[in-house]
Amino acid sequence: MNLSVNKQLRIHRPQFSELHSQNLSGTRKLQHPIWPLNRSPPSSPTLSFSRSPGFPFRSGSDFPNWSTRLLVSSCVPEKFSNPPEPIPGPNGESGSAQVPEQKDTSIVKILRESNSLLPHVVLGSTLLALVYPPSFTWFTTRYYAPALGFLMFAVGVNSRENDFLEAFKRPAAIFAVFITPMLSLLLIGKRLPVDVKGMMSSITQIVVVPIAAGLLLNRFFPLICDAIRPILPPLSVLVTALCVGAPLALNIESVLSPFGMTILLLVIAFHFSAFVAGYFFSGLVFHKATDVKALQRTLSYETGMQSSLLALALANRFFQDPLVGVPPAISTVIMSLMGFTLVMVWAKRKE
Structure with a gap:
């Protein structure tokens, strides 16, 4: 019995050795492959010139005198091509790698959001007009x-036709x-001419014509409007600051006089009551x-905010007495x- 087992082992041992040798030879073939003549070996790290990523550059007459950028393309090893390892959290748990998002801080966005600075301006x-009047x-x-x-x-550039169609439906303005x-x-009329x-002509020139011009420009030349629209908010903030500070600076003596203080109290009472009445009624x-x-908020703005700048322009144009411009000057600020x-x-309450 033992002799038969030994014979079987002796018979089968060469088969195991042959199988082992075949595995070794197969491993060697995988490590050092012999490539046939009609096939090319895998690409090795190369250095290529291209004008843009994904567009190979070929020397010759196809692309004469083109400026190129040096791009290095290489076969990255597998261990470096894996996704980033998870970043452990504060309690030791693993989480996915997070790339911080970059906020859009372009110049165009900053210019468009400059209106948010208007209250501070x-x-x-x-x-500044009260402390140093010569600045205005x-x-x-x-x-x-x-x-x-x-x-x-x-206003006209940033408006659409539908906005003014609604205005014609409600022609109060x-x-x-x-x-x-x-x-x-x-x-x-009995006291002053x-x-x-x-x-009527001045109101048409100051209000109606500019709005119509902006609306027509937006309708027929949209590319021009798109080009100038980013710079309109900062310019509007600057012009508003000048229109607020200049009347105070030019009438500083009248504003700081007892007459000006009386007008100040009356203007505060007028606008405050207008805001409150528009909201509650x-x-x-x-x-x-x-x-x-x-x-309620919309009607509060409608009743509390009046055309003080237009009143100031009309007062300085049609009345010779400089004191006529003091109430609209104070009203513009208040x-x-x-x-x-x-x-x-209200914006904070909404948040």
Whole structure:
């Protein structure tokens, strides 16, 4: 029995040795392959010139006199091509590698978001005009109308046709061009001469024409509007700062006088009551509306924010007494500060 087992072992041992030798030879073949003549070996790390990634550069007459960029393409070993290892968390657990997102800090985005600085600019220009009036005295009254026209032009560029179709459906703002001179004649016509036709013409030139020009430019030349739209917000902020600070600086003596203090209290009471009345009365009348809060805030702005810059331009153009420009000058500052304060407060509540 033992002899038969030994014979079987002796018979089968050569088969195991042959199998082992075949495995070894196969491993050697895998480590050092002999490639046939009709096949090329795998590519090794190469150095290539290309104009852009994925576009190989070929020397010759196909691409004469092209500037090239040096790109190094190599076969990366497998151990370096694996995805990044997970970063352990604070408690020892592993998490996926996270690449920090880069915020868009382009110049165009910064210019477009410059309107967010408007409340601070208005406050700063007010303080600067009170502390150092010569910083704004060069911006005389003759610049008020062009400055306001520029602001209206910016409104037209950033508006669409549907916005003005809604305005024609509710023509209260359009009638203001004719109603404002009529009210001036009715209220102060007995004491001061009022040029009704001149006021209508000035309002049309300052408000209607710039808005229409911006709207037509946006309609027929959209590429030009896209080019100038990023620079309009910072320019509008600058012009607004000048329109706020210049009236105070030019009338600093009247503003700081007892007359100016009286006007200041009256203007504060007027705008404050207008903001409050617009908010609460709209809530009482439209209490069944779907979005009452948004409607209340809109009507509060509508009643509290008035055309003080337009009043200032008309006052300095049609009335010779410089004291006529003091109320709209103070109103421009108070109205802007109150309005922007409400914007910031309501924005924080919404967040």
